[in-house]
Amino acid sequence: MIQFEVDGRQVEVPDDGASLLEVLRDRLGIHSPKDGCSPQGQCGCCTVLVDGQPRVACVTPARRVTGRTITTLDGMDAERRERWGEAFCATGGSQCGFCTPGIIVRLDGLHRAKPDAGVPEVERALQAHLCRCTGWRTILDAWDVATGRPSVAADVLRHERDLDDAARRAEIEGHGPQRVAPDVAVGAGGFAADTAPAGALVAVPRPEGGWAVGETLSEARAASGKVQGRRTTVTPEPPLELPPGEWAVTLRTSWVEPAYLETDASWCEPGGEPASPLANGGAFGGKVDSLVRAAARQLADEHGRPVVVHLSREDAVRLGPKRPPIAAGVRADGSGVVRVVRTPGIAERIRAVLPDVEVEEVDVAGPATSVDLRAAGWAEAWALRAALADGPVEVTTPDGAVASAEVVDGRLAVRVRCGQVLDDVVLRSYCVGAAHMALSWVTSEGLVVDGEGTIHDLTIRSFGVLRAVDTPPIEVEIEASDGPAVNGSDAVFAAVAGAVWCAQGRPEVWPTGQTVRQP
Structure with a gap:
């Protein structure tokens, strides 16, 4: 013992x-x-x-x-924990709330060791963490509020908000039910793996198919023969070749991982309704068709006991859908050819933005793809369209949101209009997060997938997601309007992707390997 x-x-x-x-x-x-x-x-x-x-x-x-x-x-001391939770909620430093408990523990330790730590020290501390939702800047804001002068903290915390409206805006932005409250930042988001009943059996995927079931996670993983994932030393390469032709603009994108932090999980009582893997956020569309719910119901009925189904990080990478890679050539008049990995619905999304291009869907060995991932198809099309124009990149989404973006002196300047704001803190947080995700996608993210379709980058650090120390300042201007509230962060995602690519000279291959943040 x-x-x-x-x-x-x-x-x-x-x-x-x-x-x-x-x-x-x-x-x-x-x-x-x-x-x-x-x-x-x-x-x-x-x-x-x-x-x-x-x-x-x-x-x-x-x-x-x-x-x-x-x-x-x-x-942690209840007063300190409450202060951190309120600060993260007040600044939008927490969205789904999955990564923030660990971040708060580290930041509280940093504050105890060095109360006057500045932004560079906080960014270095955050190198031990990954947050996919917030784009880091709002976490730095939360540090300032939680540890700053009492008057500074009071000004932010006194900002009157309707958290029901905040949750409505979060659901619109995240494409899934989401609660907004201080306790979410400290881990109470209601994730499926947290709410499973004590004594539930645990199931994990077997490499050959089916499920390994055990009394504990260790037992189930041992029965499955789980092998720790690795990171390759190979550079990611786009899977598609450019179409032949004389083009004004060309673009080839690589396989990328959605990289949501909460891996898929569900649990079910015999004969019951399985818990949703979308506990407090939409996972950027990556869990829409997750297999864990059906598996939890089937295994619970089979064993006559509650069963919780877990995907490991490696399982989530292998089994989760990816955005379809493209290889495109476009002429100055907007005509051209876009080759794309075959995906239901992708051609319509591309033609909605570039109506004069021919879309060629290509069968490629590799992971599953989906149009449910953030702005899949039309973000790439908007980037190509932006590359044919001059000036700030402006994007209009199918829902009517409008966003523009520029790279200015090593920072991202974003403007968004998406109907009734509902809650400016949540909207800003999602727009900052979308800007970070787009910047990361264009410059640094990629998965190595071999010719047989096997993914070789299985560690979370191998996805290429930008760290806090690599993320530039992101300024968001929100323009209120009287129309119905619609998603604005997807428009920001597309606008920033196009703006960053154009600012870097439109290199043919993503990730470009170039940076935006100035030393």
């Missing part, structure tokens, strides 16, 4: 090779540490304090903390 202290109480657990994260979540029921990389030690969502020092729990064997003191976000 292993004995140690957790959040002020002594505990004893079996020494069965489990990680500290598994012990905290599955044996002790402490769900503020999250499992985002399963277990690669690369996303920071499971960060806890071990004898006061931040440590990622997923790669810490439980036996190594024998006799030591563990503090999770749940065990």
Whole structure:
């Protein structure tokens, strides 16, 4: 047996090779540490304090903390935890709320060690974390509010908001139900893996198909023969060749990973309704057709017990859909050819923006693709259209939102109009996050997929998502209008992608490998 202290109480657990994260979540029921990389030690969502020092729990064997003191976000001083939650909510530093518990633990540790830490030190601390939603800038705002002068914090926290309206705006932007509240930032978003009943069986995919089921996550993973994912040293390459012709603009995009932090999970009672993997956000369209719900229902009925189904990070990469890569050549008059990996609905999306191009759908060995991912098809088409014009890039979405973007002196300047604002904090947060995602997509993101269609980049750090230290300032101007509220962040995503690409001289291949942030 292993004995140690957790959040002020002594505990004893079996020494069965489990990680500290598994012990905290599955044996002790402490769900503020999250499992985002399963277990690669690369996303920071499971960060806890071990004898006061931040440590990622997923790669810490439980036996190594024998006799030591563990503090999770749940065990933090209640007043400090509340202050962090309010600051993240007030600035939009939390959206789905999956990554923020680990971030708050680290930032609170930084503040205790160095109360006067500035932005560069906070950005360095955040290198241990990945946040896909917020684009980092709003997390830096939350640091300022939580640790700044009382008057500064009071000004922001006094800003009157209707959190029901905030949730409505978040649902519009995230394409899925979402709650907005201070407790979301501290881990209470209601994720499926957090709400499964104690004693539920655990199921994970087998490489050959089907499901390995065990009493614990460790047991199920051992039965499945799970192998830790790796990152290749190969440079990602676009899978499609350019169509022949004389073109004014050409573009080839690579395979990229949606990289949502909460991997797919669902649980179900026998004969019950499976929990949704879309707990507090839409995962950028990556979970619309997730297989975990049906599996949870089937396995619960089969075993006569509640079953929780987990995808590891490697499973999510292999099984989750990707945006369809393209290879396009466009003439100055807007005509041309766009080759795209065959995907239902993609041709219509491209032609909606570039009506004079011929769309060639091509069968390519590789992962599944989907038009449900953020602005798939029409964002690429808008980038091509922007490359044929001069001046700031302006995008109009099928819903009627309008966004423009420019790269100015190493920063991104964004303007958006998308009907009734409802909540400016949430809208700004989503627009900053969309700008970061677009910048990252154009400049640094890519997956290595071989000729047989096998994905080789399976670690969360191998996706190329820009870190806080690499993300430039992002300025968002919101223009209110009287029309119905529609999604604005997808328009920002498309506008920033086009603006960054044009500012870099329209290199043919994405990711470009170029930066925007000035040293």
